[in-house]
Amino acid sequence: MSQVRGNLFILSAPSGAGKSSLINALLERHSDMKVSVSHTTRQARPGENNAEHYHFVAVDEFKKLIETNDFLEWAQVFENYYGTSKQSIEIQLAQGIDVFLDIDWQGAQQIRKVLPQVQTIFILPPSKDELENRLNNRGQDSEEVIKSRMDKAQSEMSHYNEFDYLIINDDFDTALYQLETIVFGQRLKRSNQSLKFKTLISDLLPA
DSSP states (O other), rough: HHHHHHHOOEEEEOSSHHHHHHHHHHHHHHHHHOOOOOEEOOOOTTOOOBTTTTOOOOOOHHHHHTTTTTTEEEETTTTTEEEEHHHHHHHHHHHHHHEEEEHHHHHHHHHHOOOOTTTEEEEOOOOOHHHHHHHHHHHOSSSSHHHHHHHHHHHHHGGGGGGSSSEEOHHHHHHHHHHHHHHHHHOOOOOOOHHHHHHHHHHHHHH
């Protein structure tokens, strides 16, 4: 079998829709799938490790990476910068690893302009009430913060129609199965399979 490049996926969702839990569950099942580790200028939070959760860099270093065109996409969110490294993604894809970008719809727009073949997935909650319940059940945020997150979620969800695939995360196991199906469906595309099984096809269809 020939080495096939990995596939690049973007996953977007409002806070509370369960995106991170779905990604983590998928990665636990498959060693040949990874989530991209973004660069950021914000300070590491308790429990976060450099190069595992983020690449934590100084503002000056981040700006140099912008100038040298090292990012597939980047954004400034309030006083902090976030970006996706081209080199890191390319290395993993070349190794046949499927890579997931956990970014918002704005980052997805940027990447589609550079890599139109990227597969994009949006995850929605089953209802506004359920989304608010999930945010409340975290027990991490004040009522004011939750209201702000709900307002932001409304704006984010309005961009669902810009994505290739849509998953409604009502039942977690069903949503995980659907996400896994999307990934394996991409792997089974003729362009990937014909490269992976190039020798077999040559033997089956001699010149």
